[in-house]
Amino acid sequence: xxxVLGLFTDILGDEGVVAGEQISEDYEHDEALxxxxxxxxxxxxxxxxxxxxxxxxxxxxxxxxVTARGAGSGISGAAIPVEGGVIVSFERMNAIIEIDVxxxxxxxxxxxxxxxxxxxxxxxxxVYPVRPGESxxxxxxxxxxxxxxMRAVKYGVTRHHVIGLxxxxxxxxxxxxxxxxxxxxxxxxLTQLIIGSEGTLGLVTKVWIKLSxxxxxxxxxxxxxxTLDEVTSAIPKILASGLQPxxxxxxxxxxxxxxxxxxxxELGISDEIRQTALAYLVVSLEDNHEDRLEQDxxxxxxxxxxxxxxxxxxxxxxxAASDLIQARExxxxxxxxxxxxxxxxxxxxxxxxxxxxxxxxxxxQEFSSGIxxxxxxxxxxxxxxxxxxxxxxxxxxxxxxxxxxxxxGGAISGEHGIGRMKKPYFLxxxxxxxxxxxxxxxxxxxxxxxxxxxxxxx
Amino acid sequence: xxxVLGLFTDILGDEGVVAGEQISEDYEHDEALxxxxxxxxxxxxxxxxxxxxxxxxxxxxxxxxVTARGAGSGISGAAIPVEGGVIVSFERMNAIIEIDVxxxxxxxxxxxxxxxxxxxxxxxxxVYPVRPGESxxxxxxxxxxxxxxMRAVKYGVTRHHVIGLxxxxxxxxxxxxxxxxxxxxxxxxLTQLIIGSEGTLGLVTKVWIKLSxxxxxxxxxxxxxxTLDEVTSAIPKILASGLQPxxxxxxxxxxxxxxxxxxxxELGISDEIRQTALAYLVVSLEDNHEDRLEQDxxxxxxxxxxxxxxxxxxxxxxxAASDLIQARExxxxxxxxxxxxxxxxxxxxxxxxxxxxxxxxxxxQEFSSGIxxxxxxxxxxxxxxxxxxxxxxxxxxxxxxxxxxxxxGGAISGEHGIGRMKKPYFLxxxxxxxxxxxxxxxxxxxxxxxxxxxxxxx
Numbered sequence: 001x002x003x004v005l006g007l008f009t010d011i012l013g014d015e016g017v018v019a020g021e022q023i024s025e026d027y028e029h030d031e032a033l034x035x036x037x038x039x040x041x042x043x044x045x046x047x048x049x050x051x052x053x054x055x056x057x058x059x060x061x062x063x064x065x066v067t068a069r070g071a072g073s074g075i076s077g078a079a080i081p082v083e084g085g086v087i088v089s090f091e092r093m094n095a096i097i098e099i100d101v102x103x104x105x106x107x108x109x110x111x112x113x114x115x116x117x118x119x120x121x122x123x124x125x126x127v128y129p130v131r132p133g134e135s136x137x138x139x140x141x142x143x144x145x146x147x148x149x150m151r152a153v154k155y156g157v158t159r160h161h162v163i164g165l166x167x168x169x170x171x172x173x174x175x176x177x178x179x180x181x182x183x184x185x186x187x188x189x190l191t192q193l194i195i196g197s198e199g200t201l202g203l204v205t206k207v208w209i210k211l212s213x214x215x216x217x218x219x220x221x222x223x224x225x226x227t228l229d230e231v232t233s234a235i236p237k238i239l240a241s242g243l244q245p246x247x248x249x250x251x252x253x254x255x256x257x258x259x260x261x262x263x264x265x266e267l268g269i270s271d272e273i274r275q276t277a278l279a280y281l282v283v284s285l286e287d288n289h290e291d292r293l294e295q296d297x298x299x300x301x302x303x304x305x306x307x308x309x310x311x312x313x314x315x316x317x318x319x320a321a322s323d324l325i326q327a328r329e330x331x332x333x334x335x336x337x338x339x340x341x342x343x344x345x346x347x348x349x350x351x352x353x354x355x356x357x358x359x360x361x362x363x364x365q366e367f368s369s370g371i372x373x374x375x376x377x378x379x380x381x382x383x384x385x386x387x388x389x390x391x392x393x394x395x396x397x398x399x400x401x402x403x404x405x406x407x408x409g410g411a412i413s414g415e416h417g418i419g420r421m422k423k424p425y426f427l428x429x430x431x432x433x434x435x436x437x438x439x440x441x442x443x444x445x446x447x448x449x450x451x452x453x454x455x456x457x458x
Numbered sequence: 459x460x461x462v463l464g465l466f467t468d469i470l471g472d473e474g475v476v477a478g479e480q481i482s483e484d485y486e487h488d489e490a491l492x493x494x495x496x497x498x499x500x501x502x503x504x505x506x507x508x509x510x511x512x513x514x515x516x517x518x519x520x521x522x523x524v525t526a527r528g529a530g531s532g533i534s535g536a537a538i539p540v541e542g543g544v545i546v547s548f549e550r551m552n553a554i555i556e557i558d559v560x561x562x563x564x565x566x567x568x569x570x571x572x573x574x575x576x577x578x579x580x581x582x583x584x585v586y587p588v589r590p591g592e593s594x595x596x597x598x599x600x601x602x603x604x605x606x607x608m609r610a611v612k613y614g615v616t617r618h619h620v621i622g623l624x625x626x627x628x629x630x631x632x633x634x635x636x637x638x639x640x641x642x643x644x645x646x647x648l649t650q651l652i653i654g655s656e657g658t659l660g661l662v663t664k665v666w667i668k669l670s671x672x673x674x675x676x677x678x679x680x681x682x683x684x685t686l687d688e689v690t691s692a693i694p695k696i697l698a699s700g701l702q703p704x705x706x707x708x709x710x711x712x713x714x715x716x717x718x719x720x721x722x723x724e725l726g727i728s729d730e731i732r733q734t735a736l737a738y739l740v741v742s743l744e745d746n747h748e749d750r751l752e753q754d755x756x757x758x759x760x761x762x763x764x765x766x767x768x769x770x771x772x773x774x775x776x777x778a779a780s781d782l783i784q785a786r787e788x789x790x791x792x793x794x795x796x797x798x799x800x801x802x803x804x805x806x807x808x809x810x811x812x813x814x815x816x817x818x819x820x821x822x823q824e825f826s827s828g829i830x831x832x833x834x835x836x837x838x839x840x841x842x843x844x845x846x847x848x849x850x851x852x853x854x855x856x857x858x859x860x861x862x863x864x865x866x867g868g869a870i871s872g873e874h875g876i877g878r879m880k881k882p883y884f885l886x887x888x889x890x891x892x893x894x895x896x897x898x899x900x901x902x903x904x905x906x907x908x909x910x911x912x913x914x915x916x
Binding site: 175241 | 558559560561562563583603604605606610614615617618627631633634635636637638639640641642643644645646647648650651653654655659671673694697698699700746750805806807808809810837838839867868869870871872873874875876880884888889891892893895896898899901902903914915
């Protein structure tokens with residue numbers, strides 16, 4: 001390996017290769033709970049596509065495993081390196097190359113952070129509406145997990161907005177897929193194949209993002225309900241109303257308590273309702289026109305308080321609304337801080353949410369383990385945190401949670417990805433014929449298996 | 459082959475296998491212009507997924523090429539069989555299996571026609587907004603070309619709405635991808651890979667479609683412009699306005715004349731404007747609320763007549779509007795009837811539309827050949843018909859048209875697919891590294907190469 005490090009230094013210079021004691025412990029893990037940190041042999045810091053190409057050519061020749069890393073904010077362990085492998089960290093490839101206001105396209109390097117892009121887009125009246133909980137996440141990371149977040153209920157997920165990629169293959173060859181074109185039907189869609197592939201097919205070095213108009217007016221409504229069932233049953237009706245919510249989240253009682261405690265938000269909920277409510281729905285609307293927004297907010301309030309049976313309806317002042325949404329986005333960290341051991345992000349058909357949440361309650365009771373959560377209710381995507389120290393019992397709980405979701409027609413991960421943490425479950429439940437197809441595709445792109453080996457499948 | 463026909467008859471019964479003289483000439487071609495019809499050995503008419511599985515197992519064992527066929531309305535020749543091969547026609551698999559009003563999902567067989575689905579969805583207040591020109595197109599065909607059409611500017615293309623597939627592999631194995639879930643990040647997205655694969659990876663036997671709320675109010679505006687340049691320059695500004703057009707099409711002078719002549723529509727355009735206008739823009743809006751629609755239509759009219767420089771603005775009465783849109787959808791048939799020899803559906807970055815249209819004008823003059831068209835201007839997707847009998851000159855024109863589009867950052871096909879007709883151009887211009895990856899993927903799914911051989915690549 002020492003020799004190979006020398007080759008990497010030839011490519012990147014001394015300041016582009018961090019090895020040995022110099023490597024920060026940050027690079028041993030991402031945000032996955034209960035994961036085992038692994039120390040990489042080196043952290044490589046390319047500046048250009050040519051750097052990445054030379055790195056991969058060298059690694060491929062010497063059979064060195066390569067794990068790509070954006071911001072390290074993933075929670076499935078896809079950025080944890082393997083023993084004897086290197087990390088390619090995109091922190092120095094963080095330029096916003098172009099904001100093309102005529103074509104409504106941004107071209108960015110993979111190390112660009114979501115918050116950084118948002119700041120650059122705002123003056124042009126555009127938005128990139130993919131908002132996973134963490135705004136420090138990198139574009140490269142979000143492309144590789146097909147990240148989603150709260151606004152997916154209106155805008156869809158990463159794969160609906162990324163229209164082109166520059167990708168370096170293990171051979172060092174550089175391909176360009178898509179571009180500033182919003183549709184294409186010219187051969188297999190490699191852009192779509194690489195989105196969500198968790199660094200196993202190629203390294204993304206440039207991303208073409210379709211931009212959306214930034215709607216300036218927003219309103220957020222908080223509705224407490226007596227039961228979680230009522231909350232989840234309300235979802236399809238809100239979506240069918242045509243109100244096009246930007247955000248449609250549920251928060252269970254415990255999670256709401258924690259969120260309020262951590263953030264100190266004052267939501268103005270009376271003690272009486274606080275004691276009666278078992279779950280909350282958060283609904284945000286956005287518009288270009290103030291009058292339409294008001295009209296829709298009133299209609300939403302009437303729907304919630306009337307037919308859908310909310311205990312009350314609070315239109316939140318703007319400050320409290322954004323505090324609540326931010327606190328909800330950070331619910332994962334709240335669980336982490338409190339020592340929770342694992343998380344799931346099962347997605348089920350949205351009308352099956354009540355069944356799934358009921359199943360979770362039963363599993364929680366059966367194993368006397370805390371399982372609390374919140375979720376992108378509009379998408380049927382549930383985030384649950386599991387409190388159970390014993391790995392064996394936890395494993396049983398995880399199997400029960402995931403298989404319950406799958407039985408309802410769901411999938412193991414809605415937006416976090418499989419990574420290393422969910423791989424055993426993925427391989428246990430996914431159709432082997434499909435896994436074989438995926439393995440075959442992997443071999444086409446990466447015949448020597450150097451890219452993130454052990455992620456998604458072995 | 460006679461023996462194998464017997465095997466197919468064992469699977470499908472006598473009425474499921476059409477061979478020899480009994481085969482209608484329809485099955486020798488699709489709607490591609492200047493294509494060479496090929497007579498299949500047999501037309502197979504499965505009724506179930508099990509039938510399709512048994513057909514493919516048998517064909518795979520005997521090395522018989524299989525071409526899937528929906529409605530035969532494609533225009534790239536992807537449904538033209540190969541010598542010695544069979545057609546699997548999905549005309550008897552045309553059931554709408556389920557309309558799930560809670561999950562906003564329809565589950566359909568591939569032979570279902572778009573018009574049939576629309577009729578079934580209307581009473582539930584839903585719409586499947588993919589509208590290629592031909593409403594008799596089958597769902598299976600539109601999935602395999604990643605069809606789009608006029609409403610893509612607002613709703614996106616097929617791959618944004620199809621969320622699950624049942625697919626039979628050449629081995630006869632049946633896989634299920636996705637389902638009633640609106641997002642997923644659990645391994646490579648095989649749904650997305652199969653969408654647009656033109657029958658070369660597997661045969662689609664069931665489709666899960668995400669439904670959208672059907673907005674009841676609509677308005678259509680027709681704006682004549684003095685130059686085509688002004689029309690195409692107006693597009694990005696209309697899209698940035700936040701008015702969210704449902705349809706945003708341009709029609710050039712000749713195409714408009716033909717459309718009006720064929721359909722007999724009375725658009726109420728004065729002779730003076732008719733003589734001055736060189737191109738037209740058609741913009742449709744839709745909404746839930748009549749008052750918002752009116753407000754937006756006024757705003758659109760002001761934008762068009764003001765900053766964008768339209769010669770006039772006509773808000774079309776509903777009858778004339780739907781006649782015009784239908785006539786525009788049938789522009790392809792107008793070109794076909796008039797003996798045009800080829801069509802392109804190049805897609806370019808939308809702000810490059812003026813450059814592309816200018817290049818087309820130059821090519822038309824240089825070769826003294828008629829090249830007229832219209833297009834999904836909001837998507838940068840241009841439909842042009844070429845009138846040039848001489849195949850050699852036509853080939854030169856096609857190369858020039860397509861390479862002009864590619865030089866502007868475009869792609870050969872926005873929505874028609876590559877099929878057989880555009881394959882030579884695709885192979886001439888596409889990066890060989892990408893074509894190799896596609897060939898590798900093809901081998902993973904179809905190691906014996908029985909599925910639509912010669913489509914997309916050889």
